[in-house]
Structure formats: C-alpha cells, structure tokens
Amino acid sequence: MSIEDLYDDAARERIVAEPPKRVDAPVRLAFERDRARVVHAAASRRLAAKTQVVGPQTDDFVRNRLTHSLEVAQIARDLARALGTHPDIAETAALAHDLGHPPFGHNGERALAELSTDCGGFEGNAQTLRLLTRLESKTFDAHGRSVGLNLTRATLDACTKYPWLRSEATGPHGVHADGTPRVVVKFGVYDDDRPVFDWLRRGIEGRGRCLEAQVMDLADDVAYSVHDVEDGIVAGRLDLTRLDRDALWETVRSWYLPGIEDAALDAALADLRAVGSWPRSSYDGSRRSLAAIKNLTSDLIGRFCGSVQESTFAATGGEPLVRHRADLVVPTATEVEIGVLKGIAAHYVMQADDRVTLMEHQRTLVAELVEALWERGADALDPVFVSDWDDAADDAGRRRVVIDQVASLTDASAVTRHAALTRPSEN
Template sequence: MSNTTALAVYASDWAQSRGRRIAEQSAPTRSDFQRDRDRIVHSSAFRRLVYKTQVFLNHEGDMFRTRLTHSLEVAQVARSIARPLGLDEDLVEAIALAHDLGHTPFGHAGQDALHDCMRDFGGFEHNIQSLRVVDLLEQRYADFDGLNLTYETREGILKHCSAHNARLIEAQEPGGIARRFLDPALPSPSLEAQLCNLADSIAYNAHDIDDGVRSGLLHEQQLEDVPLFSTYRRATLEQHPHLRAAPKRWLYATLREMLSAQIYDVINTTRAQLAVHAPDGADAVRRLPLLVRFSDAMHQQAVQLKRTLFANLYRHPVVEDTTGRAKQVIATLFAHYWQMQQEMPPEFAARAAQAVTAHDQARVVADFIAGMTDRYALRTHERLTGSRIMDGALSVHE
C-alpha cells in the first residue's frame, strides 16, 4: 500500500506511524491514515455533528453552517494546502473531520456552560472530549472501546490541552500525545496537525462572514475597515461591476478570493519556514517551532477580521440571547442528570453506577450531555421542564 502522491521528507508517513494503542494489522488496500478517516466518517459522533451549532443554532435556519459542514470545509481547505507542501492528505483529512467530535450542543455557549457545571470535577475542554470520543465513547468494535486511531491522528485532535489534563493523559500514556504540552523541547505536533489547526481558523472566518450576512446580523459597512475582506470585495466589484446588483454573488466571489489569498499565503510562508529549518523527518518537526503559519501581514489581517466578527456577530444581541438560553438548557440538563443518573440511557447509567468517585460520575454526565445534538437537548429540556425555551428562526437572506 502506498500514497498516491509523493510525500515530502518532513511529512507524516503512515508506514512510519507510531501506531495504534491496540495493535492491529494494516488493511491491504488502505493506509492506516485512510483507515482512521473512514472510521471517523462512519462514527456516530460524526453523524451527530449535522445537528450541532457552529454559530447559529440549528433551529434558526437550514442554510447556516453546522459542525458537520464546518468540518468538511476545514478538510477542504487543509487538503488544498497539504498537497503542494507534500504532506499526507489522508492524515490531514482525518484530523480535520475529527477535530470537533467532542463539541457540545449549542457551540461555544454549550461548552462554556458545561465547563461551569464541571468546574468542581476537572472542567470541560472540547479537545479533550474529542479525544474521549475516539478513545473511549464510540462503541463500534468488538475488541476495543473507541476507534483505536493512530498516534498521529490523535495528536492532531488534541490541538489544545491544559497542563492539568496533559499530566493526566501523560500518566496514562507516557511519552504520548500530551507530552508536547509538558516538554519545552517538543513544542510542536506534526505539520499535518499544525495545518488543520490553521485551516480551522481560515474556514470559520470565511463561513462566519457568509452566515452573518445571510442572517442579516452582519452588514457590509461593518467589514469596510477590515482589509482581509474589503480588499477582495473592491477587487471583485472592479473586475465584475455587474455583480453590484447581485449581492449574494459578489459576497461568494469575495470570500473565494479571500480564501485563496490565505491559502497561498500559508503555502508560501510555510515553504519559506521549511527552507530555513530544513527538518529531515516528521519527528524533527516536533522539535521545532510551529512552521505552518501565515505571513506576519496576513496574520495581522486575520486577527483584525476575527476581532470584527467577535464584536459585531458573536456578541450581537440576537446571538447572545440565543446562546444565553442555550446555557440555561445545558445547566438544567446537567443538574437533572447529576441528581438522576439512572435516567440516562443504559450505557451511561451503567457507567455512572460503576464509577467510584463523584468526579468520575460527573464525567459520565458530561459525556452524555456533550454527545447530544441541539435538537435532542432542546427536546429533553422541554420534556423535563415542560417549557419551550427557544422558538422561531432567523430570516435567512436568500
């Protein structure tokens, strides 16, 4: 079995993988990274992403991004950069598709609320939860819990980690995927993992503009002083003046140009970094600073765009109202199932009953709630309280 495109010397090579936690024979027609990707795509957690919030709650409109469509867009952006850099596209795709598997319902609002509920029990981090999904919570195989993914895919999933959680993982997996959060001599993950982290930011900056304008909450004037958007908007309208009468089309054209500019910037900047540091293998990359990056100028533009989206979209009163209600849902569900653990589905109730400590019991409750979709969480909240906390939908600008 070989990759269809030649890998660069610094790329992750599945044939040199650090392997799976439980040894398995490789497939005859797929690389181990392809196999990881396929396991992720067929997982229950991946399917549930279609009903999990990105920015706008699922009930607010059928055209807004969800965690699933976001993950697909991240994979597309990442693969567009991986090929010209000679990185392993299958590993990149596996990491991109799995990076949000642990996200709660209701996006960051749900994550923040669940973290508050778990404050006395170790807190909640969605990257750690994504790792729990692929290491433990998926129950699809006869010989092991989780998906038994390769080290390299799991390393990419764990893109952020507190020192406390890193020490816990390190204790269970010495020298494993959490070591880089504890050892200054190993500051970086693989290039494929670095790429997916940056592709995540590139994708959501672009699609949040699209969804924000579509919702009517974000307006062209608010982006006029943001060069990463306004530069390509002006160029698009100068080249295609007829699009002034077709705002949806000039928006799409602008976002395509904006995405392309960022992708080419990452490719060129990363090539320059690779030429300077000249890593002679994937392990050498882990001893170097992050190499997959924007140029300084593009980084500053991306930061400015993110700040604008934060101020005008993520903090918009309409968004904050719905996210505030979402937090109420999560808090109510946690309080109920913490007291009534036997009411969780049998597999979770059994785990809670077998848990030795309150910390472990709370983690089971968090696993159950984090795995909910938006609509399941809302239906469960309504069943438990008798009240419907969210109604209606935003008007989508079509």
C-alpha cells in the first residue's frame, strides 16, 4: 500500500470543490498542490521581514521567520518520511506554522491580544488558520466569500497546533521560544472562524492533534532549540565552552522544565557534550568555526529526530502513522536535552537588557498603531482590508479588521506605518 492510499477522500476534500487541471498541465497530487499554495502565498513572503529571536535587520547570518520556517519544513519532511506519514502534509504544515505571527513575533502577539479582548482575542496559530481559510486570496465560494487557499482537510488539520477555541483554552504558563513570557492563552481558532474549524475537524472527537501536526510541532521545537543557540554563538552572545551551570539551570527551570532536578540537567548536558561535534574551543568567526557549528546543528537534529522515530515505532508496533491513528512519542531524555539547549539560548540571548528594553518599545508601537488605524478607519487600511471593514456588522467586527491589518505587517512596515499615522501634521 502506498502512502497516498492511507489518506481517504475526506482527507483530500476541499472547502470548495475544484475541477481537474488542464490535461497538458503537470500532474500534481492534492497535497503537493497544498504545499505549492503555501509557498506562493503573500503571507509566506512577509515572513522574511519578521522577527525570529534577533531582529531580521540585525545581521545577515541570523534567522528570520521565513528561514526558520524553511528549516522546520526540512526537518518535518525528513521525519515524516522516516515515520511513514505523508511528507507533503507535514512539510506544508511546517511552512505555514508561523504565518499568523504579527510584527515583532510573540511580543507583537502579546500586544495584539491585549488590544483585541472585545473582538475575540488574538493568537498567532488562530491567525494562521484565518489566513489559510479567509485572508489569503485564492478561492471564493458560491456566495462570494473568500475561503483562502482552499487547502485540503488533512493539510488544514495538520496546520492546527491548538485545535480548540479561546473559551476552551487553559491559562498561559512558561515562555515562548523567543523568550517572551506566555501571557496569551493558546488556542487555534477564533469564534467567527468556527464554521471552517468544524469542517476540518469533522469526524474527530476531542482535542487530539493529528500525527502530522505533532511532527510539525516537534520539528519547530527541534529547529529553534538548536538554531537559536547557533545564532547566539555567531552573534557573540554565548560560548558553549564556558557555561555558567548554576545560573543556566535556574533559567531552564523557570522557563521550560519546572521542578527538574540538577542531576537530570547535569546528565543531559553531559550527554550533549559527548556528541562528537560539541565544540572544544571558542568560536572565532573563521570558516572552520562556522563549519563546526553547522556540524553540531546537524548532529543534534539527527539525534533528536532519531530518538523520536525509534520510540514512536516501538510504541505503535507497525500501525499506519497517519492522521489520528497514532501519536508521536518523544522520550523524556530528548525533552530534557532540548530544554537544556533552549535554556542556553534563553539565558545568554533572550534575557539581555538591550533586548528587554527593545521589546517594551515594540509593544508600545503596536498599541499606538492599532489605535491610530482604529481612529482613521477604512481610509488608513490596505485596499485588501477595506471591504472587510465595510462588511463588518459592528465595532467588534471592525476592530478585528484592524487587528488583521496590523498582524499582516512586517517589522519594518509596522514601524513605517506607525510613523506615517502618528507623527504630527506639518500643516
């Protein structure tokens, strides 16, 4: 049985049925078409100018949301192939997983959440679903409503990291990958997007994530745990040969692994240091040093994904690893090692005083931009959002349009738009 045979017609169904392509066009399967649509989406291009950990204009080497998404997609595709699940679905989910991020990443998300309490809140993953099923321009239904990219049910399900409503979310705890504290509850769908959510979750009981979504989530976790360390090394903010163990373990516990004992963290760090490519000398900016870091990154990704693959196969006993038929198994030792790497980046990069001050300024900018757009109304919106404003039934609907507009901006365009709308008039 081929991998395609494991996905039924319901998994391939789209919100709006599409006729077959021209007979002379290249033949692409349903999930391959989904991937192409996300790659070509305007929201994907905007990721190139959105913050990952260090701002995209800081250095030519450090990652932005687009390069991070490409790396997550590669990890997800390789892991999916190894597990026997559909690589195109997992890769597409990985490519899409950060599309809903507003300018300034989770910091901007926090600001928008505080400003949208009366219109359904804001959450990056819920915004991703909104982009894929409404805001991106590709297909319209018989009533003239946008259905976004019109992706298949299986792909949209894989893109849903938190398959529940805001009202069903639990309280925030811990921190995000970029180090900002979690003050936003995690959910995957806004109330006014409930119809499409019900459609994509048809036949699924409870809040369980499909296997492809779990692969995407793990790939994201693995990618930022190793790549944030890599970026921190190259930026001169940390040195793996000179780690302050006591302070580091305090950060790991307060941010990622509460209650874990020193002995478990010591063992995890010892195992990481035993990896053959772990550096024995400080980074000096040479080509050889860069190559050494890349080798370490590759080895760690292989280490983490290999352990998950082995544990998942052992737990499933050969069952088909697709959709809701199985769950990913992440060994505790792997979780701790990933937590240690996250802690290293958090302690040496994300807690820096200059970054904390910048983040406060960013939140103020977002808040002022939202209020300026709200006061100006349709005249200050991009043309694509004007019809949404005009069609909104009430102030809550119009407030949502303003939030959608701001969320669509890049870091740089948010700064530019803020300056244009808030600077004193010259007249």
